[in-house]
Amino acid sequence: MYKTLEDNEGMIFIFDNEQSRSFWMKNTLIPLDIIFLDKNNKIVDIKENFQPCREDPCESYQSKPAMYVIELNAGTIEKLEIRNGDIINFSLIK
Numbered sequence: 001m002y003k004t005l006e007d008n009e010g011m012i013f014i015f016d017n018e019q020s021r022s023f024w025m026k027n028t029l030i031p032l033d034i035i036f037l038d039k040n041n042k043i044v045d046i047k048e049n050f051q052p053c054r055e056d057p058c059e060s061y062q063s064k065p066a067m068y069v070i071e072l073n074a075g076t077i078e079k080l081e082i083r084n085g086d087i088i089n090f091s092l093i094k
């Protein structure tokens with residue numbers, strides 16, 4: 001479990017198909033921004049400042065249909081001015 005996440009780090013989840021995704025923050029220690037992308041890498045949904053779960057039952061977030069999900073430090077979406085409809089170029093991610 002991560003206690004911190006560097007500014008230019010994150011996690012990407014790659015799924016086999018596009019469908020609604022459910023995410024929760026159980027066993028997560030830091031708040032996160034979550035970006036949901038369709039099969040064309042277009043942002044279809046955003047969850048900002050999703051807080052760690054402190055007690056059961058944990059809040060879950062049901063997204064619009066997505067094939068990729070990116071988790072970043074809370075505040076990154078606002079800082080980078082990321083918006084629904086933006087296209088993420090994965091070749092730029094290192």
